[in-house]
Amino acid sequence: MRRSRALLLVVAAAAAALLPACSSGSPSTLQPRGPAAQRIDGLWWFMFWIALGVFAVVIGMLLFGLFRRRKSGESVARGGGERAVVLLGIVAPAIILTTLFVVSLRDLNALSAPAKSDAMTVSVIGHDWWWEVRYPQRHVVTANEIHIPTGTQVLLHLSTGDVIHSFWVPQLSEKTDMIPGKTNRMLLEADRPGIYRGQCAEFCGLEHARMSFLVIAEPPSQFQTWLAGESQPIGSVTGAAAQGKRVFLTSTCVSCHTIQGTNADATDGPDLTHFGSRRTIAANSVANTPGNLAAWIEDPQGIKPGALMPPAVVEPRQLQALVTFLEGLK
Amino acid sequence: MSSSFAATATTPPHARTRESGWWGMLLFIVTEATIFGILFATYFYLRFKNMPVWPPDGIKQPTLGLPLLMSAFLLTSSIPMHVAELGVKKGKQTWLKAGLALSFLLGAGFLVVMLGFEYPEKLKEFTAQTDVYGSLFFLITGLHGSHVFVGLVMNSWAQVKAARGRFDERHHLTMLNVAVYWHFVDVIWIFVFLTLYFSPRF
Amino acid sequence: MVAIAERLTSIWEETPGLASWLTTVDHKRIGKRYIATAFVFFVLAGLEAMAMRIQLARPGQAVFTPNAFNQLFTMHGVSMIFLFATPILSGFGNYFVPLMIGARDMAFPRLNAFGYWVFFFAGLFMSFSLVIGKAPTDGWFNYVPFALTHYSPGLNIDFYGLGIIFVGISSTTGAINFIVTIFKMRAPGMSINRMPLFVWAVLTTAFAIVFALPSLTVANVLLELDRKAGFHFYDVAHGGDPILWQHLFWIFGHPDVYIIVLPALGIVSTILPVFSRRPIVAYPYVVLGTVAIGIVGFGVWVHHMFATGLPQLGLSFFSAASMMVVIPSGIQMFAWVITIIKGRPVFTVPFLFIIGFIVTFLIGGLTGPMFAAVPFDQQITDSYFVVAHFHYVLFGGAVFPIFAALYYWLPKMTGRLTNERLGKLSFWLIFVGFQVTFFPMHIMGLLGMPRRIYTYQSGLGWDVWNMTSSIGSFVLAAGVLAFIIDYYLSLRRGLPAGDDPWAADTLEWAISSPPPAYNFESIPQVSSREPLWDQPDLPQQIRRGTAGPVLAEGHETVGTSVLDADSEDVLEMPGESPWPLTSAVGLLIIFCALLISHLLLAAAGLVVMSIGISGWLWDTGDVNSG
Numbered sequence A: 001m002r003r004s005r006a007l008l009l010v011v012a013a014a015a016a017a018l019l020p021a022c023s024s025g026s027p028s029t030l031q032p033r034g035p036a037a038q039r040i041d042g043l044w045w046f047m048f049w050i051a052l053g054v055f056a057v058v059i060g061m062l063l064f065g066l067f068r069r070r071k072s073g074e075s076v077a078r079g080g081g082e083r084a085v086v087l088l089g090i091v092a093p094a095i096i097l098t099t100l101f102v103v104s105l106r107d108l109n110a111l112s113a114p115a116k117s118d119a120m121t122v123s124v125i126g127h128d129w130w131w132e133v134r135y136p137q138r139h140v141v142t143a144n145e146i147h148i149p150t151g152t153q154v155l156l157h158l159s160t161g162d163v164i165h166s167f168w169v170p171q172l173s174e175k176t177d178m179i180p181g182k183t184n185r186m187l188l189e190a191d192r193p194g195i196y197r198g199q200c201a202e203f204c205g206l207e208h209a210r211m212s213f214l215v216i217a218e219p220p221s222q223f224q225t226w227l228a229g230e231s232q233p234i235g236s237v238t239g240a241a242a243q244g245k246r247v248f249l250t251s252t253c254v255s256c257h258t259i260q261g262t263n264a265d266a267t268d269g270p271d272l273t274h275f276g277s278r279r280t281i282a283a284n285s286v287a288n289t290p291g292n293l294a295a296w297i298e299d300p301q302g303i304k305p306g307a308l309m310p311p312a313v314v315e316p317r318q319l320q321a322l323v324t325f326l327e328g329l330k
Numbered sequence B: 001m002s003s004s005f006a007a008t009a010t011t012p013p014h015a016r017t018r019e020s021g022w023w024g025m026l027l028f029i030v031t032e033a034t035i036f037g038i039l040f041a042t043y044f045y046l047r048f049k050n051m052p053v054w055p056p057d058g059i060k061q062p063t064l065g066l067p068l069l070m071s072a073f074l075l076t077s078s079i080p081m082h083v084a085e086l087g088v089k090k091g092k093q094t095w096l097k098a099g100l101a102l103s104f105l106l107g108a109g110f111l112v113v114m115l116g117f118e119y120p121e122k123l124k125e126f127t128a129q130t131d132v133y134g135s136l137f138f139l140i141t142g143l144h145g146s147h148v149f150v151g152l153v154m155n156s157w158a159q160v161k162a163a164r165g166r167f168d169e170r171h172h173l174t175m176l177n178v179a180v181y182w183h184f185v186d187v188i189w190i191f192v193f194l195t196l197y198f199s200p201r202f
Numbered sequence C: 001m002v003a004i005a006e007r008l009t010s011i012w013e014e015t016p017g018l019a020s021w022l023t024t025v026d027h028k029r030i031g032k033r034y035i036a037t038a039f040v041f042f043v044l045a046g047l048e049a050m051a052m053r054i055q056l057a058r059p060g061q062a063v064f065t066p067n068a069f070n071q072l073f074t075m076h077g078v079s080m081i082f083l084f085a086t087p088i089l090s091g092f093g094n095y096f097v098p099l100m101i102g103a104r105d106m107a108f109p110r111l112n113a114f115g116y117w118v119f120f121f122a123g124l125f126m127s128f129s130l131v132i133g134k135a136p137t138d139g140w141f142n143y144v145p146f147a148l149t150h151y152s153p154g155l156n157i158d159f160y161g162l163g164i165i166f167v168g169i170s171s172t173t174g175a176i177n178f179i180v181t182i183f184k185m186r187a188p189g190m191s192i193n194r195m196p197l198f199v200w201a202v203l204t205t206a207f208a209i210v211f212a213l214p215s216l217t218v219a220n221v222l223l224e225l226d227r228k229a230g231f232h233f234y235d236v237a238h239g240g241d242p243i244l245w246q247h248l249f250w251i252f253g254h255p256d257v258y259i260i261v262l263p264a265l266g267i268v269s270t271i272l273p274v275f276s277r278r279p280i281v282a283y284p285y286v287v288l289g290t291v292a293i294g295i296v297g298f299g300v301w302v303h304h305m306f307a308t309g310l311p312q313l314g315l316s317f318f319s320a321a322s323m324m325v326v327i328p329s330g331i332q333m334f335a336w337v338i339t340i341i342k343g344r345p346v347f348t349v350p351f352l353f354i355i356g357f358i359v360t361f362l363i364g365g366l367t368g369p370m371f372a373a374v375p376f377d378q379q380i381t382d383s384y385f386v387v388a389h390f391h392y393v394l395f396g397g398a399v400f401p402i403f404a405a406l407y408y409w410l411p412k413m414t415g416r417l418t419n420e421r422l423g424k425l426s427f428w429l430i431f432v433g434f435q436v437t438f439f440p441m442h443i444m445g446l447l448g449m450p451r452r453i454y455t456y457q458s459g460l461g462w463d464v465w466n467m468t469s470s471i472g473s474f475v476l477a478a479g480v481l482a483f484i485i486d487y488y489l490s491l492r493r494g495l496p497a498g499d500d501p502w503a504a505d506t507l508e509w510a511i512s513s514p515p516p517a518y519n520f521e522s523i524p525q526v527s528s529r530e531p532l533w534d535q536p537d538l539p540q541q542i543r544r545g546t547a548g549p550v551l552a553e554g555h556e557t558v559g560t561s562v563l564d565a566d567s568e569d570v571l572e573m574p575g576e577s578p579w580p581l582t583s584a585v586g587l588l589i590i591f592c593a594l595l596i597s598h599l600l601l602a603a604a605g606l607v608v609m610s611i612g613i614s615g616w617l618w619d620t621g622d623v624n625s626g
């Protein structure tokens, strides 16, 4: 029995001590960086302490019951205990739960308040297994990276191109499903600049595990610069890049991808117009480096088994040119 | 539910109460009724999703003529079934046999109208594969129709047993169960009718 | 006295040999079969879990392909829920409900046999999918549209859709059987306010099954029509709706978690007082709690859908309901703890598992109302925090009591005792292994780890917790292995147990271990909630044939009234029969035929089934059927 007590202490201590401290670089809900996540973090700790309290009471009673000294002749009464059961099992929980309900309702109201008038709208569309991101005001389309200005509400329009996905950036706000036939709304806001990891949270098939993305929160001015850049089509290219462009436009790539400023305008895969400026490849599967890109184009399945992009049939020299071209699309 | 039979002797008296088999049939019917209930809820849920046009895709409002005829067959068929049940309880074998037979004919009439006239007419307009309305229509009416069919099989079974003289005033659980199942199929039809044929008008 | 036993034996004993193995209708043999079969599925599903834990031990591993991993977690969840937890508890119900209420069999013994065969075949049907590498891949709740043909071609999802309908037939027949048995066959004098709490739990569960299961069946019928026949229930393009599936599934799904936990709570309320050496406190409140969970559990299903973007008003309603459902659990929790305080606990192996249950279920229960707080759920749903919650309640709430029951009732079922030392070892390995495996999952979830991912990147703070969890799962598996060894040794050379090794209170301990085919020489007259504690000479009376009716003229037991259990009737019970198995084989053929869309074969199955049912009904006398 000692052991169980010791274990419980360890477990409780682990819970209390390790949770906030354990990691940087973690998409932790306990390191909130936006108003919604902050609110939920507060709610969590509120509930955590209640739960710990209830736990302590019940376990305390249990241990007392198990180990209390009993007089040798102590007789065991038949009935009894009903009052205690009513008080502890009905009255007390009813009070606690009503409180909890009211608090959570307050938070729910806050989270589902309508967007402020200066909110910016961004549409995010889930696909197997990547994210299409659209800034309708500026006709900007990108993928797997959502740039937002800090301290500004962003109204997300969430929908899907195929099955159900779920949009989740733990450090910024709650999650919302993307469901065929409807468009869900959600507010996203970051307090300070940073890169926040998001990931699909509804099982959506083979590469559900590698359907993540980055939210890049920047000061508003920097964000505007980025947005302006993104709304430009690609410029003219020379040398290897020009050869790469030719390869791109004459192989299968055009049947799935768009590059603004060329006649590649298919939408089965991510828009590649400014691919070179993105940090990762294939929904945050690997870092965006020339080596990784070549590997991706040659054999997407090697990096992301199941990804809906076929391997390219291009010669090594053409591949090099293609990589140069794509990495140049800043 | 308390009973007047006290447990005094080592062998309790035989008593006429609800048999286990009757309880079993009742619970089976409850399960089935829940299935239909959920299907009706599904119907209204999907209709609500597809507001304001229902039926969608230019499908016409269902007409009531044939379904009313079907209702006439099915609803009246409960009367001879009840007569049969009374008959067996009172030991009147002719009531029993005639009631079962008449009920069977009326039920079969329902199926004939449904499969011979109503379905062909609908199929000219839409199928289960046309859209969700068609899917709902054919699933719910088809499921009900198959219940009528099962009811008829049970009825035949009871007729065979009746013909072989296996029922008397005390031994007729099969007959009771066939009757209660048949009444159930009947009542469900009322809901099928109201949901599928009548409700789209509103 | 010997004469009575001999007469009853000659009436009730089934003919030995293989034939009777296939035709048996004895609730004890069927109950044991349920327990053994379900335990095999537990080990299989546990091994699937170990495979997942191996893959997830470190980031970026590729032991299994994504497809294989998806099959693993789906089959793990489906098997644990539908092939292990539900049927094993049904097995205990089968074996012990008739004994606890002083009956000689279930109300419908042949339906009982049929239910077992259907469960067995459905289990084979679903497990076969994994053998051929075509197991379902969409998780145990199988959301559409991923489950529709466009995204999931092949038979995988059909194994799920048809398998669930198939196994549901077994649960439904079982539920009906339990209700009628408990309504009609309690020993004279066992009015409902004297019913053992396990019997109350089984009764509530059975009603919950009757009302919840149809929703799952309908959901899967619609799914299979969409997949196999081109219907459009879930297809947005033709007016269907994917959220419909979620409603239909969870209208079943939430009651189902209580369907699993209620009988287990009933087991706790049975075993805990025995080893506290006193009756449970606040019996009426515990009954109320049991029934209330069963009812309120039907009003909370949307808490699984808080992130789907439903209107806020609806969310608040279901949030409130989900908080309310905590109260009946609280009642029971405090009734147990106070019973221990007021009693004199004896630390036997089953009691250790009960303590393990209290601790674990408490933790799991406490995270439940956290999800009921909508904003927190929207943040944490579909993360490993949820995986932690449901293993704490499922393993803690159901599996610990199941192990307690396996230890508690083994002496009754086999007449042999287990090894105390090995049992304690098994308990500690399972308890510690469990906490180490699943506690870290709370933390993983809070750190943003979604569930159902076959791999993850390192550097997100998840690595150490996953490794811990995987290590814990091996400790847990060692504990299960120790249990299996203990059981095996006990069966081979356990010490004789005697009729009542635990000095327990309920009727099953009044008869010999293992019980004779007819259960009770004479059906006792019950006059209290703890008959054996209040009438210590009851076992002798039963054996002497003086406790109540002997009914040695035929295959008979006593029928009583629903509320007061006044004796009303002598029920003629059917004996061995080949028809249940025949009918179940017919069903198996039908489901296999539907799987491969072979209508001719389906018709053949229908013929087999009709033969089975006809034979069955023809044999049935018209006074009583089963």
Ligand code: HEA
Pocket (backbone or CB within 6 Å): A054, A058, A089, A092, A093, A094, A096, A097, C141, C257, C258, C260, C261, C303, C304, C322, C323, C325, C326, C329, C330, C331, C333, C361, C362, C364, C365, C366, C367, C368, C369, C371, C372, C373, C377, C380, C381, C382, C386, C389, C390, C393, C394, C397, C398
């Ligand atoms: C045995 C099964 C079981 C049990 C008993 C429970 C019990 C409860 N569950 Fe759980 N639940 C599951 C199995 C179970 N659950 C499963 C399998 C899932 C996930 C399905 C999936 O997604 O795959 C799930 C998911 C789940 C969700 C959805 C999470 C999500 O996916 O986002 C929610 C939300 O409300 C929830 C709530 C509750 C509540 C309120 C209880 C309550 O009944 C708990 C009540 C008990 C206690 C609280 C402890 C004792 C009480 C006291 C000591 C009194 C004092 C307490 C307080 C004042 C708090 N559960």
Ligand code: HEA
Pocket (backbone or CB within 6 Å): C042, C043, C044, C045, C046, C047, C049, C050, C052, C053, C073, C074, C076, C077, C078, C080, C081, C085, C138, C139, C140, C141, C387, C391, C394, C395, C398, C399, C437, C451, C452, C453, C454, C473, C476, C477, C478, C480, C481, C484
């Ligand atoms: C009663 C229900 C139950 C039980 C008991 C368990 C038990 C276990 N589960 Fe459970 N689990 C679920 C129900 C259950 N699970 C459900 C419903 C899901 C959701 C599925 C979904 O998402 O759809 C799930 C999901 C799930 C996941 C998440 C998968 C994911 O989201 O990707 C994980 C991950 O670790 C996991 C692990 C485990 C482990 C390690 C055990 C361990 O406790 C297992 C212990 C048992 C053993 C280890 C067997 C021991 C056997 C031996 C020692 C063999 C000896 C051999 C011979 C004698 C031949 N489970």
Ligand code: CUA
Pocket (backbone or CB within 6 Å): A126, A129, A164, A165, A166, A200, A201, A202, A203, A204, A205, A207, A208, A209, A211
């Ligand atoms: Cu997209 Cu999971």
Ligand SMILES: [Cu+2]
Pocket (backbone or CB within 6 Å): C253, C254, C257, C300, C301, C303, C304
């Ligand atoms: Cu639930």
